[in-house]
Amino acid sequence: xxxxxxxxxxxxxxxxxxxxxxxxxxxxxxxxxxxxxxxxxxxxxxxxxxxxxxxxxxxxxxxxxxxxxxxxxxxxxxxxxxxxxxxxxxxxxxxxxxxxxxxxxxxxxxxxxxxxxxxxxxxxxxxxxxxxxxxxxxxxxxxxxx
Amino acid sequence: xxxxxxxxxxxxxxxxxxxxxxxxxxxxxxxxxxxxxxxxxxxxxxxxxxxxxxxxxxxxxxxxxxxxxxxxxxxxxxxxxxxxxxxxxxxxxxxxxxxxxxxxxxxxxxxxxxxxxxxxxxxxxxxxxxxxxxxxxxxxxxxxxxxxxxxxxxxxxxxxxxxxxxxxxxxxxxxxxxxxxxxxxxxxx
Numbered sequence: 001x002x003x004x005x006x007x008x009x010x011x012x013x014x015x016x017x018x019x020x021x022x023x024x025x026x027x028x029x030x031x032x033x034x035x036x037x038x039x040x041x042x043x044x045x046x047x048x049x050x051x052x053x054x055x056x057x058x059x060x061x062x063x064x065x066x067x068x069x070x071x072x073x074x075x076x077x078x079x080x081x082x083x084x085x086x087x088x089x090x091x092x093x094x095x096x097x098x099x100x101x102x103x104x105x106x107x108x109x110x111x112x113x114x115x116x117x118x119x120x121x122x123x124x125x126x127x128x129x130x131x132x133x134x135x136x137x138x139x140x141x142x143x144x145x146x
Numbered sequence: 147x148x149x150x151x152x153x154x155x156x157x158x159x160x161x162x163x164x165x166x167x168x169x170x171x172x173x174x175x176x177x178x179x180x181x182x183x184x185x186x187x188x189x190x191x192x193x194x195x196x197x198x199x200x201x202x203x204x205x206x207x208x209x210x211x212x213x214x215x216x217x218x219x220x221x222x223x224x225x226x227x228x229x230x231x232x233x234x235x236x237x238x239x240x241x242x243x244x245x246x247x248x249x250x251x252x253x254x255x256x257x258x259x260x261x262x263x264x265x266x267x268x269x270x271x272x273x274x275x276x277x278x279x280x281x282x283x284x285x286x287x288x289x290x291x292x293x294x295x296x297x298x299x300x301x302x303x304x305x306x307x308x309x310x311x312x313x314x315x316x317x318x319x320x321x322x323x324x325x326x327x328x329x330x331x332x333x334x335x
Contacts (some may be wrong), residue, residue, distance in 0.1 A: 001269055004267035009272075009275055012275065012279055012309070023303070036293075038293075105244065122295075124243065129297055131295070
């Protein structure tokens with residue numbers, strides 16, 4: 001290992017640390033759930049950050065049919081139609097996770113639940129992006145007071 | 147002709163490494179982080195002097211001209227083997243989407259490693275770290291373009307750290323392996 005190697009590793013680790021700190025301060029709490037498909041926002045929901053219980057999750061079912069993409073909100077675990085590409089998202093309190101999907105890589109399903117601002121779950125095969133937008137986005141003062 | 151056989155052998159090895167990697171449940175809940183085992187083959191090819199012609203050239207001429215030639219040939223071979231590896235392993239173990247991401251990551255990674263090696267200041271570890279980090283950054287950029295969002299950039303710090311760590315590990319492994327490849331090449335001669 002040369003000195004240049006060590007310097008390079010140092011630079012990368014420092015860059016990662018700076019970025020991590022920057023992201024951490026950039027958006028404190030995720031208050032808004034924002035879901036977009038193919039770059040367009042299709043769902044926005046304000047989440048109650050105080051509710052952390054897993055007792056009553058709500059579900060979002062996204063169906064990617066050839067005629068177009070549709071979504072629906074459910075209070076109970078929905079029935080998933082056969083043969084239609086889908087993503088099933090569950091929201092319990094301020095914690096959001098991808099419950100199920102029929103995409104091949106299953107990366108979004110294995111993704112850990114997200115709750116903090118800036119975090120996201122992305123299903124690349126279905127081009128579905130689930131984002132936790134910081135509550136500070138729309139109302140910076142409010143975010144500080146809270 | 148002999149070199150073709152050697153490259154075929156290395157391609158098979160890279161494919162096996164792809165397969166082994168697809169078997170390891172190596173998940174941190176963050177997409178895109180993996181060991182990158184097949185990159186070991188690319189790295190070795192970049193540094194490979196085991197080919198008979200390379201060794202002959204090295205013996206005949208120490209002025210550096212032959213070395214330079216051997217290097218650009220190594221780069222060409224590394225690129226070829228890796229592209230074939232990605233397409234083959236893509237069709238064998240995953241799908242077209244994966245091939246697209248893997249190719250873009252590999253392209254970034256390869257360019258970074260090539261430049262890192264050419265500048266001559268880094269050892270195999272540094273070159274491999276460059277490859278690891280730029281592989282992840284390249285894939286992240288393509289993911290951003292596909293889903294048209296910057297949300298993906300949230301992963302950047304994790305991906306940089308992971309790329310550095312796996313890159314360093316592979317670099318160390320590569321350094322250990324080079325002497326053996328040398329030996330193999332000499333025996334064949």
